[in-house]
Amino acid sequence: MQIRNLLPTDYPAVAAIYQQAIDDGNITLAMKTSTWEDWDADHLPNLRFVLEEEGLVLAWVALSPVLQRTGYQGVAELSVYVDQAAQGRGLGPQLMDFIIGESERQCIWTILSFIFPENVRSIKLHEKFGFRILGTQEKAAQLRGVWRDNTIMERRSKQLI
Numbered sequence: 368m369q370i371r372n373l374l375p376t377d378y379p380a381v382a383a384i385y386q387q388a389i390d391d392g393n394i395t396l397a398m399k400t401s402t403w404e405d406w407d408a409d410h411l412p413n414l415r416f417v418l419e420e421e422g423l424v425l426a427w428v429a430l431s432p433v434l435q436r437t438g439y440q441g442v443a444e445l446s447v448y449v450d451q452a453a454q455g456r457g458l459g460p461q462l463m464d465f466i467i468g469e470s471e472r473q474c475i476w477t478i479l480s481f482i483f484p485e486n487v488r489s490i491k492l493h494e495k496f497g498f499r500i501l502g503t504q505e506k507a508a509q510l511r512g513v514w515r516d517n518t519i520m521e522r523r524s525k526q527l528i
């Protein structure tokens with residue numbers, strides 16, 4: 368098992384794992400996966416990784432810019448997704464640990480996550496890695512015509528702040 372940089376050739380596997388989360392209905396507002404070009408443009412080039420076992424991508428993690436305004440370059444949003452068949456084996460925690468370390472090396476001082484309150488598993492995982500709940504936006508956006516709340520979680524680097 369290894370964690371390595373996410374390459375364009377990994378994208379079909381990355382998108383397939385994300386599709387599982389779309390199908391779940393309680394994880395993301397997305398209705399379909401992006402093209403590689405859009406995904407690539409939306410995520411920081413040096414902060415995207417896959418966890419691979421025997422040549423198979425089982426999970427991925429990435430950070431995206433949150434605000435394009437000057438001064439906010441150290442604030443990023445986290446995405447972490449584990450293939451359903453590989454969940455519950457600690458792969459999510461391994462990737463969280465890895466990207467937090469890398470993000471601090473690359474001067475990211477705040478990581479944010481936007482999580483449906485129903486996704487208790489993800490909220491617990493974030494708490495385990497030092498994230499705290501900033502609050503819950505009620506009716507933040509609609510998914511398939513239903514208003515959904517968003518719990519906003521934040522981790523601030525103790526090394527950088």
Ligand SMILES: CC(C)(COP(=O)(O)OP(=O)(O)OC[C@H]1O[C@@H](n2cnc3c(N)ncnc32)[C@H](O)[C@@H]1OP(=O)(O)O)[C@@H](O)C(=O)NCCC(=O)NCCS
Pocket residue numbers: 388394446447448449450453454455456457458459460480481482486487488489491492495
């Ligand atoms: C959330 C996710 C990343 C966790 O990764 P994982 O490899 O399955 O993590 P694990 O099951 O090994 O558990 C990690 C921690 O989550 C929590 N957890 C796990 N299962 C849980 C459950 N059923 N209910 C509540 N908390 C749970 C625990 O704190 C656990 O730590 P522990 O093993 O010390 O108890 C993974 O399940 C996933 O990809 N889910 C779908 C996508 C998703 O929700 N991504 C986050 C979007 S914001």
